[in-house]
Amino acid sequence: MNEYYLIFLVIIAWIIFRLFFWQRKNYGYKCPHCHTEFQPTSWLAYLGPHIIFRRYVKCPQCQKLGWASVIHKQAS
């Protein structure tokens, strides 16, 4: 086992972990059906299909799947 390879994997995992929390803190999604703003509730949302600024997720309000647009949350 190449230990440099392992270190590389740890660094990549850390970057993904940090990006996840950063995105969760700063961005939300807006339902295309009922226009509710929401946060994805699980890691699965991040594994789903997505293109830049849009993600295919299920709305917790109306339970419909759709291409939710990514919105930048207001700094509180």
Ligand SMILES: [Zn+2]
């Ligand atoms: Zn909805």
